[in-house]
Amino acid sequence: MIVTLIYKNQLIFSRDDCLECFFPKQCPIFITSIVMRVNHIFNHSKTNYIMEEYVLIMRHEDGAKVASPEQMQEWMKQTMDWIGSIVAQNKFVGGTGLPFDEARVINHDKIVTNGPFGDLKETIGGFITVKAESIEEAVAFAKGCPVLQGPGNTMEVRRIAKNDGVH
Amino acid sequence: MVFIKFLKTVDHSALIPHLFRTEYSKIIAVLCKTFGMDFLESAEDIASETFSTAMLTWPYKGIPPHPTAWLYTVAKNKAKNQLWRSRKFNDLSKDIKIENHEMMDAYLDLSNHNIKDSQLQMLFAICHPVISVESQIGLALRILCGFGIDEIATAFLTNKETINKRLYRAKEKLRESDIQICPPNDPEIEARLETVITTLYLLFNEGYYSETNDQIIREDLCAEALRLAGILSENILTNTSEVNALLALMNFQYSRIAARKNNLGDIILYDDQDDDLWDQVCIQKGVVYLHKASTGDKVSSLHLEATIAWWHTQKEDTKEKWNSILMLYDHLLKIKNTNWVALHRIYAMYKISGYKAAIIEIEKLPRLENQYYYTLLGELYVHEDKSKARAYFIKAIQITRLAQEKKLLEKKIMTLSTSD
Numbered sequence: 001m002i003v004t005l006i007y008k009n010q011l012i013f014s015r016d017d018c019l020e021c022f023f024p025k026q027c028p029i030f031i032t033s034i035v036m037r038v039n040h041i042f043n044h045s046k047t048n049y050i051m052e053e054y055v056l057i058m059r060h061e062d063g064a065k066v067a068s069p070e071q072m073q074e075w076m077k078q079t080m081d082w083i084g085s086i087v088a089q090n091k092f093v094g095g096t097g098l099p100f101d102e103a104r105v106i107n108h109d110k111i112v113t114n115g116p117f118g119d120l121k122e123t124i125g126g127f128i129t130v131k132a133e134s135i136e137e138a139v140a141f142a143k144g145c146p147v148l149q150g151p152g153n154t155m156e157v158r159r160i161a162k163n164d165g166v167h
Numbered sequence: 168m169v170f171i172k173f174l175k176t177v178d179h180s181a182l183i184p185h186l187f188r189t190e191y192s193k194i195i196a197v198l199c200k201t202f203g204m205d206f207l208e209s210a211e212d213i214a215s216e217t218f219s220t221a222m223l224t225w226p227y228k229g230i231p232p233h234p235t236a237w238l239y240t241v242a243k244n245k246a247k248n249q250l251w252r253s254r255k256f257n258d259l260s261k262d263i264k265i266e267n268h269e270m271m272d273a274y275l276d277l278s279n280h281n282i283k284d285s286q287l288q289m290l291f292a293i294c295h296p297v298i299s300v301e302s303q304i305g306l307a308l309r310i311l312c313g314f315g316i317d318e319i320a321t322a323f324l325t326n327k328e329t330i331n332k333r334l335y336r337a338k339e340k341l342r343e344s345d346i347q348i349c350p351p352n353d354p355e356i357e358a359r360l361e362t363v364i365t366t367l368y369l370l371f372n373e374g375y376y377s378e379t380n381d382q383i384i385r386e387d388l389c390a391e392a393l394r395l396a397g398i399l400s401e402n403i404l405t406n407t408s409e410v411n412a413l414l415a416l417m418n419f420q421y422s423r424i425a426a427r428k429n430n431l432g433d434i435i436l437y438d439d440q441d442d443d444l445w446d447q448v449c450i451q452k453g454v455v456y457l458h459k460a461s462t463g464d465k466v467s468s469l470h471l472e473a474t475i476a477w478w479h480t481q482k483e484d485t486k487e488k489w490n491s492i493l494m495l496y497d498h499l500l501k502i503k504n505t506n507w508v509a510l511h512r513i514y515a516m517y518k519i520s521g522y523k524a525a526i527i528e529i530e531k532l533p534r535l536e537n538q539y540y541y542t543l544l545g546e547l548y549v550h551e552d553k554s555k556a557r558a559y560f561i562k563a564i565q566i567t568r569l570a571q572e573k574k575l576l577e578k579k580i581m582t583l584s585t586s587d
Contacts, residue, residue: 066215067215067315068188068313068314068315068316068317068318069187069188069190069191069214069215069218069313069315070185070187070188070313070314070315070318071315071317072187072215072218072219072221072222073182073185073186073187073188073218075222076182076221076222076225076226077182079222079226080182080225080226082226083226083227094227095227096223096224096227097222097223097224097226097227098223099219099220099223100219101216125223126223126227128227
């Protein structure tokens with residue numbers, strides 16, 4: 001089946017599958033009817049065009065807290081589910097966890113301390129970068145982060161500056 | 168296309184349930200067998216840090232193809248780093264002189280065989296009479312089963328501080344007493360094995376009869392006790408007739424775990440259980456162990472309890488069944504005279520000779536301040552004096568801390584009034 005997409009009198013697509021989407025089966029907006037398919041491609045082209053990248057930063061109140069092995073595995077599984085749901089929407093860009101051991105803080109006078117524990121109450125446990133259409137969508141992603149189950153923990157959402165002359 | 172690859176690696180089926188908990192105990196056992204009891208706290212830290220590293224990597228990079236091997240490599244590296252940094256290892260064990268990383272590799276042997284050996288030796292070191300049975304169970308849960316302090320506190324119905332203190336003191340005591348982690352030698356085995364068996368028996372009961380409302384923890388306690396007893400039976404030195412009797416008993420009891428509660432978590436009493444839910448594989452395993460247990464000439468309380476438990480796997484209420492059970496309890500009472508056994512014997516008597524005979528027997532017992540005593544009293548008086556029965560059930564409700572048990576007793580009181 002050939003799908004043709006004409007947007008504002010211009011031919012944008014003419015092909016038999018949506019190549020914009022890497023995994024149509026998992027894509028929540030993947031629908032088989034031809035009209036919807038056009039919309040589907042349209043949505044993808046649209047989102048790719050106007051999407052911004054945001055970094056979601058996980059901030060822990062107490063990074064040195066010891067959890068039981070079972071708890072750790074459960075948290076890890078929740079983090080996987082969380083990231084997996086963003087991947088499934090094709091909006092995950094990347095990310096990493098940040099081990100607490102051997103962390104250092106360099107003060108303005110160049111004095112190095114073992115940190116970030118001690119004076120600083122808060123510490124960053126990791127971050128992920130996502131694509132989102134708006135800050136609200138990025139916030140919605142952040143709300144799903146299991147880190148928020150810990151009282152005192154927070155998520156910080158920041159837009160990544162683009163070098164395109166627009167921002 | 169990188170996303171498709173990512174999706175494939177984040178496959179939860181690759182994440183074995185309780186993986187961290189299981190590996191926690193293995194890593195600690197091997198490290199402690201190598202470096203001694205003094206290294207226990209460092210070993211706990213190394214294991215925790217290993218999982219924390221996994222937690223900070225796997226969700227982003229995907230689960231490695233061989234998660235266990237990955238964990239061992241990280242744990243080994245952490246151990247090496249710590250030892251090299253502190254240079255403490257020469258004080259820890261005088262026999263170990265490590266000059267380079269390759270030699271360290273040989274000592275940190277995380278092969279299946281060495282893991283089993285280490286866990287068995289650790290079990291003997293922890294179940295040592297120098298510390299109280301309560302501490303032994305606590306330490307076993309922490310070190311051999313990988314339970315968290317929170318989870319142990321829930322199981323014992325106490326708070327984290329109490330457990331932390333108890334475990335700290337127990338570890339200090341083991342260190343002061345210079346308890347070695349080594350294979351128990353032949354003449355010692357019999358005496359030491361008895362302590363180990365008692366600890367595992369109590370650990371299982373802690374789960375089976377626990378007063379905690381946390382169903383998952385209760386089942387996990389039973390499963391862990393079964394696993395540890397399995398380690399004993401796998402070693403030729405400790406595969407005794409008593410160990411097999413213990414395993415038979417645990418398997419027979421464990422077979423009913425799923426049938427003991429409904430979807431709402433309410434307790435279903437033995438008589439009302441759906442025997443289709445009884446785990447026949449478990450029962451068969453129990454039969455095999457019971458068979459192995461009957462090779463020796465010694466009849467221990469465990470042998471009797473296992474045989475009683477076997478009769479309970481026969482659903483049909485025959486005269487033969489309850490006569491055999493009563494006989495076994497009579498015998499058991501002679502070697503293990505506890506109120507618990509006495510109460511169960513009275514129940515068997517009630518099944519055979521009726522409530523009148525059982526009431527006479529229970530009145531002979533001293534008054535016991537536990538919910539089982541009052542529940543049985545209530546049960547017996549249902550036929551004789553309903554108001555008395557009601558009073559006993561109320562007493563039992565006041566004593567029990569288990570929400571489901573309260574609910575069950577309230578139901579019993581309800582049926583009392585409707586049958587008036």
